[in-house]
Amino acid sequence: MPVEMLTYAELGGKLKISPEAARALVKRHRLQRSRSNDGKTLVQVDLTEISHAPVARAPQTQAGHQVVTALKEHIVTLQTDLMEMKASPGGL
Numbered sequence: 257m258p259v260e261m262l263t264y265a266e267l268g269g270k271l272k273i274s275p276e277a278a279r280a281l282v283k284r285h286r287l288q289r290s291r292s293n294d295g296k297t298l299v300q301v302d303l304t305e306i307s308h309a310p311v312a313r314a315p316q317t318q319a320g321h322q323v324v325t326a327l328k329e330h331i332v333t334l335q336t337d338l339m340e341m342k343a344s345p346g347g348l
Contacts, residue, residue: 261290261298271308281308 262270268278278299282289288300 259300259302261300263292263296263298267299267301270303271306273308281306 264275264278264282267282268275271278271281273281282299282301285306290298290300292298
């Protein structure tokens with residue numbers, strides 16, 4: 257395959273990674289870079305020479321959702337404890 261001149265976004269699209277990850281990959285492989293007329297960085301790359309497989313990761317939204325759910329449950333527990341303390345004769 258011939259050498260292509262790609263932006264980080266285009267390279268990321270071809271490799272199915274983010275532009276930031278593409279930039280890190282270019283830096284790691286020490287690929288030749290230049291500036292285009294519009295100020296974007298162009299990378300000289302032969303995609304057949306880059307063996308890159310993106311790492312499959314679990315979506316972060318599920319982990320964040322679990323944390324939020326756990327915190328909401330803890331808030332309910334604390335509110336229940338507070339109500340019980342207010343209701344008791346020696347409470348608040």
